[in-house]
Amino acid sequence: MIIKTASKRFMEYGYESVSLLQIAEECQVSKPAIYYHFISKPELFNVAVTTVLNQVHRHISRILQEAEHLEEGLVTVAEHG
Template sequence: MTNPPNNNTRLPGRPKRSEEELPIDQLILRIASNLFMENGYEAISLQQIAKACGVTKASIYYHFESKAQLFTASVTSMTGMARMHTKRIMEQDGPLLDRLRELAQVKLARPHGDFETIMREARASLSPEQIKTIMASEEAINDVLIHSFQQSMDQGEIRIGDPLFLAHTFYSLLMVGNREISADYNLSPTHLAHKIMDLFWHGVVPT
């Protein structure tokens, strides 16, 4: 005897129940952010985003006038959340190394595509103002790290240097932890975070 269909089964591509409780524009932003970061700009269409959200393409156009605007809103929303989490971690008490290691572990636990590659792909479709908005949101994350590095320099915890350069170097090393590369080493986010932080903190010179 065939079992009756389960009406509670979520269809492939449909949002989770917790996501369905979000306002439509926030649901679209969350899912679009994931799709863009995992697949790039060109590979994802508004129709694919609509299907993943369980809404019509017209619903997306109701909230966002174009794919470029949705991409911009998605990226700035994502970087805004990243800044909030970065600030929370870096403002904790404790040694700078421990806070950076925790930040690295959190970031590596959410692997995604290379942001620089995604931006190069999307740039031709974005207006100068949209590019400026995205770059400003990314720099806001760096500002949190710059402040932490400068504070640690002032306290003598690390040697005097360029805090902006340190922030860029730190995030560049974290890109080693994207999905494709980290899989080659078969390391958990925690172990990979420790390896990256050991290289960042101690370099390659014997101690």
């Protein structure tokens, strides 16, 4: 839940504008609970970005594998992401 919330906030507002307290409040946990799992805001950002990029990679890979031809898969990715 922390990673999902952090990812959403970072994408929406950017790194500088988001605080760990905001993430904690949205997750309904304490700020120390965030620090229990992540030693710093940069670490949480790194994990959040990596998680989102991995999800995008899996999604695009699935689209390309399901396509009959590479061109068709690439067009689908370009149109729908």
